[in-house]
Amino acid sequence: MKLTSEMIKAKAAELGIDDIGIANIERYSEAPPLMNPKNYFPNAKSVIVIVQRIPRGTYRGIEEGTHWHNYTFYAYNRLNMIFRPKLTYSLACFIEDHGWEAVPHYPAVSEREPTRPPVAPGKLPANIATSIRLMAVGAGVGEMGHSKVFLNPKFGPRVRLDSIMTDAELEPDPMIKPGTLCNKCGRCVKDCPADAIPGVKETDKLIKIRIGGIEISWADVDMGKCVLTHHGLNNTISPFLKKDFPNFEFDVSKAEMTEEEAYRLAYPATGGQWGMALYDEYSSATMKYPSYVRGHGGYYALCGARGCIRACMDNLEKNNKIKNTFKNPFYKKPQWLLSHKKDEKVGVINPFREKWFEENHPNLIKGEQGYENE
Ligand code: SF4
Numbered sequence: 001m002k003l004t005s006e007m008i009k010a011k012a013a014e015l016g017i018d019d020i021g022i023a024n025i026e027r028y029s030e031a032p033p034l035m036n037p038k039n040y041f042p043n044a045k046s047v048i049v050i051v052q053r054i055p056r057g058t059y060r061g062i063e064e065g066t067h068w069h070n071y072t073f074y075a076y077n078r079l080n081m082i083f084r085p086k087l088t089y090s091l092a093c094f095i096e097d098h099g100w101e102a103v104p105h106y107p108a109v110s111e112r113e114p115t116r117p118p119v120a121p122g123k124l125p126a127n128i129a130t131s132i133r134l135m136a137v138g139a140g141v142g143e144m145g146h147s148k149v150f151l152n153p154k155f156g157p158r159v160r161l162d163s164i165m166t167d168a169e170l171e172p173d174p175m176i177k178p179g180t181l182c183n184k185c186g187r188c189v190k191d192c193p194a195d196a197i198p199g200v201k202e203t204d205k206l207i208k209i210r211i212g213g214i215e216i217s218w219a220d221v222d223m224g225k226c227v228l229t230h231h232g233l234n235n236t237i238s239p240f241l242k243k244d245f246p247n248f249e250f251d252v253s254k255a256e257m258t259e260e261e262a263y264r265l266a267y268p269a270t271g272g273q274w275g276m277a278l279y280d281e282y283s284s285a286t287m288k289y290p291s292y293v294r295g296h297g298g299y300y301a302l303c304g305a306r307g308c309i310r311a312c313m314d315n316l317e318k319n320n321k322i323k324n325t326f327k328n329p330f331y332k333k334p335q336w337l338l339s340h341k342k343d344e345k346v347g348v349i350n351p352f353r354e355k356w357f358e359e360n361h362p363n364l365i366k367g368e369q370g371y372e373n374e
């Protein structure tokens with residue numbers, strides 16, 4: 001049955017998809033093997049990329065320092081797990097209704113995918129997971145920013161992406177020339193609270209890949225620092241860490257660890273239980289707020305992309321580089337940032353227990369070993 005790019009785009013508009021682009025499969029011939037769509041679906045002829053916006057208002061609570069979890073809910077978990085995949089699924093069904101196979105591909109982080117031995121000689125090891133950002137570059141819906149965040153002409157860095165591989169041969173969209181959106185302003189570098197993004201002049205710290213015969217590049221972001229920050233171990237952007245670990249002084253910008261090590265540290269730390277934590281609040285979670293957000297949203301994102309999205313979007317808005325504009329500027333006052341240093345050592349043995357007794361029964365802990373009495 002006949003299926004054209006125009007028909008797919010008309011259906012996408014009807015579904016409420018914010019932006020869409022189409023690539024022919026040849027554009028990915030120089031992609032790394034485990035990110036190459038052809039190695040996933042050998043019969044693929046085209047790749048369709050779906051763009052769904054992150055509403056600017058989802059950053060407002062973190063920007064003001066007044067509310068965190070709406071960002072995780074609307075800009076991450078529900079957008080990535082429900083809102084956008086529903087549209088991808090409907091578009092895949094539309095393609096299959098026309099007799100062409102449609103492979104919807106969840107945007108996995110390709111370089112973190114677990115590997116397994118090949119199932120037969122001559123096969124590549126699983127898991128092949130295409131890089132959604134590379135797919136999106138090839139489909140002409142934007143370009144890679146210096147920050148490694150994908151930039152779209154309508155919404156700048158405020159997007160989440162999905163892709164569909166299909167055996168239908170479709171008219172491709174033109175690719176966007178690198179440098180059309182990212183003006184190498186360096187705002188992402190300056191405002192990243194982890195110092196995770198190399199400077200725009202550090203040309204030896206670039207990742208380079210060819211897509212559609214064009215060299216694209218982005219900064220080799222220190223993902224260990226980013227993950228530690230994003231996932232709650234950076235005091236400078238999280239008022240919650242100091243509450244649970246008042247004596248924990250840790251300068252993430254100096255941390256030397258890989259992304260995987262950072263996950264292994266941050267996830268158990270923010271999801272752990274400890275009986276003695278009962279003295280703090282009515283929960284035994286070692287980190288109360290991240291644990292609460294994870295419980296509700298299945299994920300947690302505390303940085304709010306201070307540099308790589310918020311600062312970048314401000315730069316692109318001010319330079320009239322994106323189409324989705326607003327009546328008011330995003331920043332209305334200087335940004336807040338906390339210190340990573342502790343104020344002074346709190347407590348002796350168990351600061352939470354000691355605080356509770358001081359507030360409720362101050363005389364009862366006098367004379368206890370190690371506890372200072374007047
Ligand atoms: S803030 Fe955005 S536009 Fe500026 S250098 Fe970073 S990615 Fe490029």
Ligand code: SF4
Binds near residue numbers: 225303309
């Ligand atoms: S999410 Fe935060 S820590 Fe990570 S790169 Fe962006 S601004 Fe930096």
